[in-house]
Amino acid sequence: MRVLIIGNGLSGTVAAKTMRELDQKIEIDIFAEEKYHYYPRPNLIEFLAGSIPLEKLFAFPEEWYNEMGINVHLDRPVKRILPDSEEIEVEGGEKEKYDYLLLANGGYPLIPPFKGKEKRGVFTFRTLNDTNEILEYVKEHRRVAVIGGGLLGLETARAMKSRGADVEVMEFFEHLLPRQLDVQGASLLKEQIEKLGIRVHLGLATEEILGGDEVRGLKFKGGEEIETDIALVAAGVRANIQIAKEAGLETDRGLVVNDLLQSSDPKIFAAGDVLQHRGIVYGIIPASFNQARIAAYNILGQKKAYEGTVFSNTLKVVGIDVASIGLVHPEEDGFEEIRKEKKKEGVYKKLVTQNGIIVGAIWMGTKEGLNEVNRLISYKINVERWKNSLLEDDFDFSVI
DSSP states (O other), X not given: OEEEEEOOSHHHHHHHHHHHHHOSSSEEEEEOSSSSOOOOHHHHHHHHHTSSOGGGSOSSOHHHHHHHTEEEETTXXXXXEETTTTXXXXXXXXXXXXXXXXEOOOEEEOOOOOBTXXXXXXXXXXXXXXXXXXXXXXXXXXXXXXXXXXXXHHHHHHHHHHTTOEEEEEESSSSSSXXXXXXXXXXXXXXHHHHTXXXXXXXXXXXXXXXXXXXXXEEETTSOEEEOSEEEEOOOEEEOOHHHHHTTOOXXXXXXXXXXXXXXXXXXXXXXXXXXXXXXXXXXXXXXHHHHHHHHHHHTTOOOOOOOOOOEEEEEETTEEXXXXXXXXXXXXXXEEEEEEETTTTEEEEEEEETTEEEEEEEESOOTXXXXXXXXXXXXXXXXXXXXXXXXXXXXXXXX
16 A cells, blocks of 8 residues: 655654554655755744754654655655546656545745735745745844744744844734733733843734835834834745645635545545644644544544644743643633733733633743643543632642
8 A cells, every 4th residue: 555645744744654653564655845854843943043953953864764664755846636546746747646645735824915025035934945045134134024923923033033133023913922822911921022132013014015126124004114124924824725626625724624634535634734624724733743643543544533632832932931722712701711920920820711610721931730730621620619729839739
């Protein structure tokens, strides 16, 4: 049996590794758009920041792929899927036959339709090639404006600051990390980021990138302008569904899959940022990892259902621990929110409960108690009698 995988990121690599561990005989081929082996994206940020050298970027040494019997075809992007003949067409026209196909081709960075987005000095940050181009350009262009105050935008801003650049962040929403944090937590995070010398602007909608051939500034809705040499766009990612759509597979915001992570074609599966499951496109590392492993089992006929992934992000944002688990923005009645903030220490904790059971949590500036809260959420333990003391630093979780 031959399994082809499109994409050598986290999902493609984990799926290949899992399949090899389950079956020593099947043939596994990965087709990669980039000319580099798999590197975790958090490593890419550290490489951009100058914290790790190039050789530490990659997840596995080259010989690992040979030892695992995983054939990786670097710099060989897939142009078409031909479901009727069970083939893919690689750039250049060559065709490869499959018994099963896994789409793990992730997403692409979104650049909103700004006027002037074609100028030199406009970058997205998704690949090692992007990183090398940014590092070369910033040598002579020291003012950086990051458009987007989500996780990637803030981490990119921190990395650029580490390189000695003058950095500003432009966020469309009224607070940072709108998916992961509430207003109170985001306000505290903004203060911590600005202590690093990164200026943060909220509620600004970029309208135009100013300058001649090169970036010289940004103009915002309402007329406000700033000067900058680099516009680094971190405005989100979209599922890379074009080849799936052209192949006649069912797509929406992502490639639509069932609980077996199977597309509308039973021979074609998906994992990672490209897929949409029960209406959700996750775009988070824990989901990509889970999906990759489950897809591997299902491709080999060892059925496992994917039930979804709790939106749980444990992150380090500009060196600050931030965890966001489950439902942190309840909009309906019947939920209770409990908070504790220590502004001086940069610590913020929040629990969201429903009928005495924790359904969401924000933990910022500390890891103390986080594993225990995760356990309480996973096991749906009623904490009603302890809710007023749960957020105390000395709370003894062993009593629950």
